[in-house]
Amino acid sequence: MDQSAEFVASMCDIDAPLRLDRVLLLLTATLRQDPSIVEAGLSNLDRLAESCADHSRGGLVRHLFQDMGFVGDTDDYYDPDNSMLDVVLSCRRGMPITLAVVAIETGRRVGIVLDGIGMPGHFLLRDRDEPICFLDPFDGGVTMDRTACVARFHSIHGSRAAFDDRFLDPVNPRSIVTRVLNNLTASLRSRDPRKLDRLLALRVQLPLAPPELRALAELCEGRGRFEDAACLLDRLAEATRTEAAAEHASRLRARLN
Known part of the structure; x- marks a missing residue:
């Protein structure tokens, strides 16, 4: 079975x-068309864990964000490379979510369980053994309580934005991958159309909710991927029981004749 x-x-x-580590490395291997990325990335994570002498949460944070120098990319936040786990591992710069994955997977290797927290606008970590303790991987792994998390949320969305405590609930690995896919889709649209097409070819094969089906169908249509767009609209029509999506799919297929 190939990586895609x-x-x-x-x-x-x-x-x-x-x-989580393997799947995100499979993603980047597919986009870069380099199968060697997977094993190289896993070995890189193994070495990070092996060089972590202090197997406490604080020791892991110091190891990754001080000794090894992992840092948030404040110069070019939306660079697609910041969503590519292999690049983040080699350059030690990334977005909150990919830095979180590095911490989650290094922690797993040394017996520390960190959960991903999908707060809108800023991905965080939580210590499963101390659920009131949150970490910001983009800010050197700084420890945060709920009040600090709410403040960070309002700094991003404005003071009038409503905060819901469910924003601090853990998210599962597939949700993390989906968020990385969304980030990559947005960043590749303006920077690398070829990799965007490879990404779309993957995404159309995945389970998708109606809003995702609609958004990806629109993007595929805009890229001239009419058959992919039509298939997504067929799935949308079946999921929502709406004729408009099915009719749109038929019009797109007519353009292929």
């Missing part, structure tokens, strides 16, 4: 455990 097929199979088998 393994990625799709892993994301579609919702009852099976998902290896």
Whole structure:
């Protein structure tokens, strides 16, 4: 099974455990068309864990964000490379979510369980053994309580934005991968159309909610991927029982004749 097929199979088998590190490396291997990325990235994570002498949460944070120098990219936040786990591992710069994955997967290797927290606008971590303790991987792994998390949320969305405590609930690995996919889709649209097409070819094969089906169908149509767009609209029509999506799919297929 090649890396793209393994990625799709892993994301579609919702009852099976998902290896976050492997799946995100499969994604980047597919986009870069370099199968060697997967094993190289896993070995890189193994070495990060092996060089972590203090297997406490504080020791892990110091190791990654001080000794190893992992840092948030404040110069070019939306650079697609910041969503590519292999690049983040080698350059030690990234977005909150990919830096969080580095911490989650290094922590797993040394017996520290960190959960991803999908707060809108800024991905965080939480210590499963101390659920009131949050960490900001983009800010050197700084420790945060709920009040600090709310303040960070309002700094991003404005003081009038309503905060819901569910924003601080853990998210599962597939949700983390989906968020990385969304980030990559947005960043590749303006920077790398070729990789965007490879990404779309993967995404159309995945389980998708109606809003995702609609958004990806629109994007595929705009890229001239009419058959992919039509298939997504067929799925949308079936999921929502609406004729408009099915009719739109028929019009797109007519353009292929």
